[in-house]
Amino acid sequence: MPNSAPHWPAPTASGPVDAVVDLPGSKSMTNRAFVLAALSETPVVIRRPLRSRDTDLMTGALRALGIDVAPHGKEDLLVSPAAPHGPATVDVGNAGTVMRFVPPLAALADGDVRFDGDPRARERPVGPLIQALATLGADIDDGGRGAFPLVIHGRGALRGGSVTLDASGSSQFVSALLLSGARFTDGVEVRHEGAPVPSQPHLDMTVQMLREVGVQVDTGTADVWRVAPGPISAEEIVVEPDLSNAAPFLAAALVTGGRITIRDWPRATTQPGDALRGLFTEMGGQVTLDETGLTLRGTGRIRGITADLRDVGELTPTIAAVAALAETPSRLTGIAHLRRHETDRIAALVREITALGGDAEELPDGLAIRPRPLHGGVFHSYDDHRMATSGAVIGLAVPGVEVENIATTGKTLPDFPEMWAGVTA
Ligand SMILES: O=C(O)C1=C[C@@H](OP(=O)(O)O)[C@@H](O)[C@H](O)C1
Numbered sequence: 200m201p202n203s204a205p206h207w208p209a210p211t212a213s214g215p216v217d218a219v220v221d222l223p224g225s226k227s228m229t230n231r232a233f234v235l236a237a238l239s240e241t242p243v244v245i246r247r248p249l250r251s252r253d254t255d256l257m258t259g260a261l262r263a264l265g266i267d268v269a270p271h272g273k274e275d276l277l278v279s280p281a282a283p284h285g286p287a288t289v290d291v292g293n294a295g296t297v298m299r300f301v302p303p304l305a306a307l308a309d310g311d312v313r314f315d316g317d318p319r320a321r322e323r324p325v326g327p328l329i330q331a332l333a334t335l336g337a338d339i340d341d342g343g344r345g346a347f348p349l350v351i352h353g354r355g356a357l358r359g360g361s362v363t364l365d366a367s368g369s370s371q372f373v374s375a376l377l378l379s380g381a382r383f384t385d386g387v388e389v390r391h392e393g394a395p396v397p398s399q400p401h402l403d404m405t406v407q408m409l410r411e412v413g414v415q416v417d418t419g420t421a422d423v424w425r426v427a428p429g430p431i432s433a434e435e436i437v438v439e440p441d442l443s444n445a446a447p448f449l450a451a452a453l454v455t456g457g458r459i460t461i462r463d464w465p466r467a468t469t470q471p472g473d474a475l476r477g478l479f480t481e482m483g484g485q486v487t488l489d490e491t492g493l494t495l496r497g498t499g500r501i502r503g504i505t506a507d508l509r510d511v512g513e514l515t516p517t518i519a520a521v522a523a524l525a526e527t528p529s530r531l532t533g534i535a536h537l538r539r540h541e542t543d544r545i546a547a548l549v550r551e552i553t554a555l556g557g558d559a560e561e562l563p564d565g566l567a568i569r570p571r572p573l574h575g576g577v578f579h580s581y582d583d584h585r586m587a588t589s590g591a592v593i594g595l596a597v598p599g600v601e602v603e604n605i606a607t608t609g610k611t612l613p614d615f616p617e618m619w620a621g622v623t624a
């Protein structure tokens with residue numbers, strides 16, 4: 200999308216950063232919480248939800264379906280469930296969680312629900328999910344495209360049952376069916392066939408959050424998930440800080456040889472961002488976890504990394520930014536599905552690192568980055584929040600980097616420029 204706002208001059212660190220960072224809630228947990236709350240037997244308080252474009256799109260979708268979401272105290276939200284109904288129009292924006300998690304809810308609605316979103320939403324994969332919903336009894340008009348825009352002719356209930364799909368393009372196809380599956384008449388059995396499903400921690404998150412609201416989920420067989428039909432009983436869902444959005448801040452410590460503490464890092468979590476502890480240790484950081492949170496200390500040395508990031512694909516842009524500043528080469532693989540994320544992240548990262556003088560190369564399922572000094576220039580963000588924050592990370596070490604459309608960080612972290620200024624001041 201063309202963006203006429205002036206480019207954002209990325210602050211260059213004048214010395215090692217040293218700060219404690221409070222991050223808002225996880226996008227992935229917040230948007231799962233909304234779906235579960237919408238289908239709950241009783242009103243649900245969502246504690247410390249993320250407020251951002253992606254979560255606003257989700258609350259917009261719920262409201263369009265007749266489900267009320269209201270402020271509750273200073274930072275919480277109250278969801279008052281109701282039988283979802285059409286006619287309704289849902290704007291999915293460029294939010295994968297809204298694109299994938301809301302159609303099953305719409306299939307349970309009474310009435311027509313229309314879906315469309317940003318131009319990129321029409322390119323992101325949704326076909327296997329739409330096909331699966333049709334197999335489970337939904338009446339969907341997608342003009343045979345297997346893509347947005349589309350209409351779901353809800354009939355107030357969905358039969359459910361067993362379905363086989365290829366979820367190698369996105370774990371969100373599976374999560375979507377599981378999140379609403381307990382409310383399908385026969386529950387749901389999802390079988391995956393194809394190349395491995397990415398983002399395993401996000402599947403674990405779905406299963407754990409379902410179990411916490413009383414849903415029976417059987418994960419005993421690899422690539423098969425069974426959700427028993429039954430009620431969803433939640434009163435409160437607590438959202439953890441967004442550990443994927445911790446990535447650029449921890450990277451700042453690594454890149455400047457400084458120290459960053461992310462407050463309230465959970466001791467146990469399903470979030471993929473927890474893998475940053477190991478990944479950034481391998482890249483040269485020293486990590487400690489205590490009552491305050493997770494602290495990363497940079498040592499002044501940045502090592503490259505060879506890693507299969509299939510499970511934690513959304514961390515790739517930040518890891519690539521650090522890799523572009525490292526002393527040794529990096530090879531990031533297992534992430535072919537990133538080509539259909541907010542943008543083609545593999546092509547975008549290679550293009551932008553190369554434009555700053557770096558040495559980066561596309562691989563069929565990832566990218567390779569070799570050490571080479573970088574210079575200033577415009578770092579394009581392609582409407583991708585994680586591209587924008589990656590440009591900020593590189594800018595810490597390379598004077599004269601300007602990030603195009605920093606406002607796109609509002610997808611999951613609207614206060615990013617202010618938070619970043621606080622850390623780099
Ligand atoms: O379920 C989720 O909340 C997510 C799953 C992952 O999607 P893919 O499996 O499509 O990569 C991840 O990249 C995305 O940011 C969030």
Ligand SMILES: C=C(OP(=O)(O)O)C(=O)O
Binds near residue numbers: 513585
């Ligand atoms: C891939 C991402 O988002 P989405 O939920 O839109 O898929 C992401 O946040 O890195």
